[in-house]
Amino acid sequence: MNTKLKRSYKIAPVLLCISLLFISGCWGKREVENLAPLIGIGFDLGEKPGTYLVTQQYARPKKGGSSGAEILQRTLGAEASSVREAFETVSKGAYRTPFMGSLKVIVIGEDFAKAGGFNDVLDFAQRFAEFRRSMYLVLARGRAEDILNLKLRSEHLSAIYINYIIEGGNELSTFPTVRLGHYLTVLGRQSTAPILPVVKSIKPGEGINYKAEKSGEAEELQIQGAGVLRGDRLVDFLNDDETKGYMWLENEVFNRFINTVDLEETTVKFSGQVLKSKTKYKLHTNNESKELYYQIKTSIAIDEIIGLNKQLSGTEWVKLAKEAEESFAKVIEKECEGAIKKQRELGQDFLGIGRHIEQRDPQYWKTIKDQWEEEIANFPVSLDVKVTVHHTGMSSSSATNSGGEGQD
Amino acid sequence: MGSWMKMIKELTIRPKGERKIRKSPSYSFDEDLNKPLSGETVKEILSKSSDVVFREFLLQGKERIPCMLVVVDGLVDKNLLDQFVLKPLMVDLVGHPELAQVTLANVIDKTMESLIPGIEVKKISKMGDAVDSILSGDSVIFFGSLTEAIVVGARGWANRGVNEPIAESVVKGPHEGFAETxxxxxxxxxxxxxxxxxxxxxxxxxxxxxxxxxxxxxxxxxxxxxxxxxxxxxxxxxxxxxxxxxxxxxxxxxxxxxxxxxxxxxxxxxxxxxxxxxxxxxxxxxxxxxxxxxxxILTQFLSVNEDYYQRAMTAILSRFVRYVGSFVAVVAPSVYIAVTTFHQEIIPTDLLMSISAGRQGVPFPALLEALTMTVVLEILQEAGLRLPKPIGQTIGIVGALIIGDAAVNAGLVSPLMVIIIGLTAVASYAIPYYDLSLAVRMMRFPLMILAGILGFFGVAMGLYAIAIHLLSLRSFGVPYTSPVAPLRIRAFLQDTFVRAPWWALKRRPQLMDVEEPRTNGKG
Amino acid sequence: MERISSHQFTLLGSAVLMGTTFLPIASMVTGVAGRDSWLSVLPGFALGIPYGLMVLALMEQYPQKNLLQITEILWGKWISKIIGILYVLIMIYFGGLLLGQLGDMYESSIMPRTPIEMFYLGGLLLVLYLVKSGIEVFARFSEVLFPLIVFALVLNIGLSIPRVEQGELMPLLSQGMIPIFWGGTKIGPFVMEYILFLAGVLPFLSTNKGELLHLKRGLWKTIFLVGILNTLVVLIQISVFGPSETVNLVYGLLVLGKMVEVSKTIAGVESLFLGVWFAALVIKISAFFFAVIWGLKSIFNAKGFMCNLVVGIIFMGIALKFQKGPALKIEIGFVDNYLIFPFASVWVLTLWGMSYWKKKAGVS
Incomplete structure (x- = not known):
């Protein structure tokens, strides 16, 4: 008996493996061509109360010519009171299974954001296993549906286009990059108000000029500014400068263009690009009152000098560079102060000052934690901006008139 | 238990103790072999084979002794026999004093002592030895009715000579190979x-x-x-x-x-x-x-002698390539199946689009597609293997290029599948031992099926099962996965995935638990 | 008699101690100790050192015996039988729960539509194959796969670094040391699981004088290796997710894997990692399986294929009973805290104390 058993022991795994084959093997199996990759999803208020309009943008790969795939778009919307329901409605009319793993962007419409309650919507995205937390969140000026349905001149899907802009955002550092994971982490901090970048469609002449194929229709996209949320409700938008200030204070500036054209007190204007930047903060104590102190150190290369109409000598160049440093510092200060002012106006701590206090002095934070919302408006913040001009470009002079001064 | 169970058992279970052996049938000449040795009997036994030559001659000694030289035509060096056996006995030594003393009684000793020059000469007295020697290519001389005989070693047959082995060619290293002798x-x-x-x-x-x-x-x-x-x-x-x-x-x-x-x-x-x-x-x-x-041991099948002839740095690279190649050869198709049917989230979106576009209109599910293509690959390999060289190349071109290209154009398979299969084939050629690459080819199928059923879970399961199997194998008492598990740290670091330079290889690899110093280098 | 070298002991021990602790640990510890929880991981694991040394000391005194047999020598037949039955029951129950965890892990985060039984079956087949091949092959299996598990872990942690949020770890020690202590107690049961396995594996260890030193060293290595790795796991999760999200996520490390992006080529490698971690779970379940088999052998002298099969079926049954994720999690926590931890800590401590006392009494 024993030896017999031992023998069947040997074949048992083999037989079990073979039997595995005969159990129909289709669980969770989805052929890749039967999937509809979801690229973007948009949320707007629905017409009925309690519902919302879910706009889903799918990519439809098509066999291209000699190389790769051609991507067609397929954007569908449905009104529902839960995201799953919306997917169900749409799926009835689409033969492919929606595939969430490729979702890049969640666009939240302005009305919907103002009405609040989109954390419920995001719960689906953080719970369902197919989603990844690295997708981007953006607010839309106007309706998310319109943004996603935009026919871009570059023939990209608008969701993919937004994704490209955000991924290139480090080069600009003018708007915050918010992934779902980051958003949830910020929510977890409680004292900090989340902030989302804002996307809007541009008609010809609204900032960018181009020739639209259908006149009067927007055919380009732009991300500029940000929206501040309180809980899950949109409170207000930040304008471009305030957003830039936010970027400085949050140490999120990597590479940026900057100019001093708007400064009134100087005649020579500079523009350049930020090569690197580092923001530190400290909590200063001056006789029992606390003050948050930001120190921004940045290094800028000058690309353009305007309003300079004479040839400068070596020492004068050094002086000019000093002048440039001061002008740049003023611009940065102005941007930061704008952001701080906005923060005080709104009473929303989107700069995360409370969190900074907690990091530096947890004991003090415990005492002011509960009335933080009132404290925001008058909590002292000071700034120190240090700019170094890294270089002044390839030329040591400016193009000047031939008859101008400085010519022998 | 049903009768089919019994059948499987009979087919698969080896009885304990000795292996089943085929009984050799008793041959009619077994009895002949026990007879006393004599020229007549040998002639009786062997005369039915036309390749056996019986050369009878007379030895002109004190007595006239009838002799018989028995050889197998084609197995002996006829020149040698003519020059050093037949010619001395029949021509050169006639009248020589030594020969003149020869009688039937002392003919064997005399012949061995002084009549036949040559290294391999010996006396035999058993029938079996005589027949064996003749059939192995030696020449046997019988004298009259004596029950003893002389074996003269003068083997010589068509020989392939020492050539470079085709299956194990090297770039750097000796080019001689074993022959059939x-x-x-x-x-x-x-x-x-x-x-x-x-x-x-x-x-x-x-x-x-x-x-x-x-x-x-x-x-x-x-x-x-x-x-x-x-x-x-x-x-x-x-x-x-x-x-x-x-x-x-x-x-x-x-x-x-x-x-x-x-x-x-x-x-x-x-x-x-x-x-x-x-x-x-x-x-x-x-x-x-x-x-x-x-x-x-397993790792030995992934190293070649050239590793030891090249400089250590380059040898490390080529070993690394071999390990990677064999891993790819095992898992590439199954990973493709698992990824495209279960884990699409792992594919970056751009790639997902092009895979998806490539598979538009392909009538088979990925599993079937991969299985078919792998079978086609196996057929091509098997077909090309035994064909004469020039035709073999044609098969390769027709099979790989024309069929593959046509299949993609006709929309029967996706282009990526062709790439994967091609990659697998190429990778499996990186395995230097043919037997191991056969094993790898066998592993591929169950892995693909597991991938088709359970995705990465299935692939992982299959790989772990293979790992457990390998880890439990032994070859002559030595664990098959030896320097890796159980870990022999020196052998593992010096001569497994990398090869240390010769001056650092101071000890022989541990097979059992002994470690012998090599006498080389500074050690 | 099969034997395990001290190197294999280290790696096998690490693999068993590690198991899949890296998946739930961050959420568990952070739930208690908050932002500073990562500090409590290593001290928590260090609890294993005194206990491990006690077990090794017992082994030195009674070579070639497992802890149940030593109990029989010290406390007599009946008490040892009771303890043995308790041991087997706990091991069998927890082993089954771990099998359930395997299914839950795959079901909830990678392949939601595959029947959960397939994961149980697949895992159990491998475990049975390992058990059939014996402890030597098991030791080799962990010898080969543990480095891979560590590699996958480190890779996952390393690739997540770009997702680190600024300053999530600060402020340090804002709540004082007390939460860290409570966090450490959450680790205790993990350590005791390992000690219970150690209790069974003793007869396979070599008891030469020199070897014992190696074994002790191996124990230290095991504890520190696993402790440091798990500390890193908790650290990276807190600094990416922040403490509140870390608590919320069931299998935080998998979510981390989903966020990995290596330029545009590789995105979300959690299914690959999960393939490797599957091995970790298989090793852990096998360890419990082995412990059950050894226990049964020393109490009832039961062994052989039938025995393995029955134990396998019981594992499967327990796993099938707890198919729902949250219920499984609660049950695992319950067994950990209220069965394994008290049982192992009391048993080993009293046993060691008794033998120590006896030895002293015998000498003086």
Missing amino acids: LRVNTSLLRRKIKHPSLRIISLKLGDMSNTDLVVTYIEKIASPDIVSEVLLRLSKIKMDSVIDVGYIEEMIEDNPYSPFPQVAYTERPDVLAGKLLEGKVGIMLDGTPITLVVPA
Whole structure:
């Protein structure tokens, strides 16, 4: 008996493996061509109360010519009171299974954001296993549906286009990059108000000029500014400068263009690009009152000098560079102060000052934690901006008139 | 239990103790072999074969003695026999005083002492020996009705000579390979290791084929346990015939149901010498250039002798490529299946689009597509293998290029699938040992099916099952995965995934638990 | 008699101690100790050192015996039988729960539509194969796969670094040391699981004088290796997710894997990692399986294929009973805290104390 058993022991795994084959093997199996990759999803208020309009943008790969795939778009919307329901409605009319793993962007419409309650919507995205937390969140000026349905001149899907802009955002550092994971982490901090970048469609002449194929229709996209949320409700938008200030204070500036054209007190204007930047903060104590102190150190290369109409000598160049440093510092200060002012106006701590206090002095934070919302408006913040001009470009002079001064 | 269970058991279970052996049928001449030795009987036994030559002549001694030289035509060097056997006895020495003393009583001793020049001359008195010698290519001389005879070694037959082995070619290193003749092979080995402790032990195997076999090892380096185990296993073999070492390989391996080779082989004397110096045991068989080397470990099948001839840095790179190649050859198709049918989230979106676009309109699910393509690949390989060289190339071109391209254009398979299969095929050629690459080809199918059912979970399951199987294998008492698990740190670091430079290789690899210093380098 | 070298002991021990602790550990510990929880991981694991040394000391005194047999020598037949039955029951129950965890892990985060039984079956087949092949092969299996598990872990942690949020770890020690202590107690049961396995594996260890030193060293290595790795796991999760999200996520490390992006080529490698971690779970379940088999052998002298099969079926049954994720999690926590931890800590401590006292009494 024993030896017999031992023998069947040997074949048992083999037989079990073979039997595995005969159990129909289709669980969770989805052929890749039967999937509809979801690229973007948009949320707007629905017409009925309690519902919302879910706009889903799918990519439809098509066999291209000699190389790769051609991507067609397929954007569908449905009104529902839960995201799953919306997917169900749409799926009835689409033969492919929606595939969430490729979702890049969640666009939240302005009305919907103002009405609040989109954390419920995001719960689906953080719970369902197919989603990844690295997708981007953006607010839309106007309706998310319109943004996603935009026919871009570059023939990209608008969701993919937004994704490209955000991924290139480090080069600009003018708007915050918010992934779902980051958003949830910020929510977890409680004292900090989340902030989302804002996307809007541009008609010809609204900032960018181009020739639209259908006149009067927007055919380009732009991300500029940000929206501040309180809980899950949109409170207000930040304008471009305030957003830039936010970027400085949050140490999120990597590479940026900057100019001093708007400064009134100087005649020579500079523009350049930020090569690197580092923001530190400290909590200063001056006789029992606390003050948050930001120190921004940045290094800028000058690309353009305007309003300079004479040839400068070596020492004068050094002086000019000093002048440039001061002008740049003023611009940065102005941007930061704008952001701080906005923060005080709104009473929303989107700069995360409370969190900074907690990091530096947890004991003090415990005492002011509960009335933080009132404290925001008058909590002292000071700034120190240090700019170094890294270089002044390839030329040591400016193009000047031939008859101008400085010519022998 | 049903009767089918019994059947499977009978088919798969090996009885404990000795292996099943085929009983050799009793041949009619078995009795003849027991008869007393005489020229007449030998003629009786062998005369039905037209290749046996019986040359009768008279020896003009004190008495006239009728003699008979028996040889197999084609196995002897006729010139040698003419010059040094027949000519002295019949012509040169006629009238010579030595010859003149010869009588029937002392003819054998006299002949051996002074009449026949030549190294290999010996006296025999058994029928069996006589027949064996004749059939092995020796010449036997019978004198009258005496029951003893003389064997003269003058073998000479058509020989392939020492060529470069086709299956194991190298760029840098010696280009000679073993031939089909055992003596030639042992001489090639002896030329590599000129040391008295090189042992060459002769055996004979096969009731019918009577094949010569040699077990060779280096005393004091090879573990005596392994040597005696090899000899024990060889002595237990009872077979009709041993045509190739493959027969022996199957009889002596530890786990006959494993797809993995547990005995290494080589056609090169330098490889054999290198392995013997690591403490392994070689088994050479007459009639085949392939020599078995035991015990074998898995990593050995992924290293080649060139690793030791090249400089260490380049050898490391080429070993690395081989390991990567064999891994790709095992998993590439199954990973493709798992990724495209279960884990699309792992594919970056851009790639997802192009895979998806490529698969538009392909009528098969990925699993079936991959299985079919792999089967086609196997057919192509098998077809190309046995064809004459020029046609073999045509098969490759027709199969790979034309069929593949047409299938993609017709929308039967996706372009990526063709790439994957091509990659798999190329990767499996990076495995230097044919037997291992066969095993890898076998592994691929169950893995693909598992991937089709359970995705990565299935692939992982399959790979772990293979790992457990490998880890439980032993070859002549040595764990098959040896330097890796159980870890032998020195061998693992010096000669497994990388090869240390020769000046750092101070010790022989541990097979069992002994570690012998090598005498080289600074050590 | 099969034997395990001290190196294999280290790696096997690490693999068993590690198991899949890296998946739930961050959420568990952070739930108690908050932002500073990562500090409590290593001290928590250090609890294993005194206990491990006690077990090794017992082994030195009674070589070639497992802890149940030592109990029999010290406390007599009946008490040892009771303890043995308790041991087997706990091991079998927890082993089954771990099998359930395997299914839950795959079901909830990678392949939601595959029947959960397939994961149980697949895992159990491998475990049975390992058990059939014996402790030597098991030791080799962990010898090969543990480095891979560590590699996958480190890779996952390393690739997540770009997702680190600024300053999530600060402020340090804002709540003082007390939460860290409570966090450490959450680790205790993990350590005791390992000690219970150690209790069974003793007869396979070599007891030479020199070897014992190696074994002790191996124990230290095991504890520190696993402790440091798990500390890193908790650290990276807190600094990416922040403490509150870390608590919320069931298998935080998998979510981390989903966020990995290596330029545009590789995105989300959690299914690959999960393939490797599957091995970790298989090793852990096998360890419990082995412990059950050894226990049964020393109490009832039961062994052989039938025995393995029955134990396998019981494992499967327990796993099938707890198919729902949250219920499984609670049950695992319950067994950990209220069965394994008290049982192992009391048993080993009293046993060691008794033998120590006896030895002292015998000498003086």
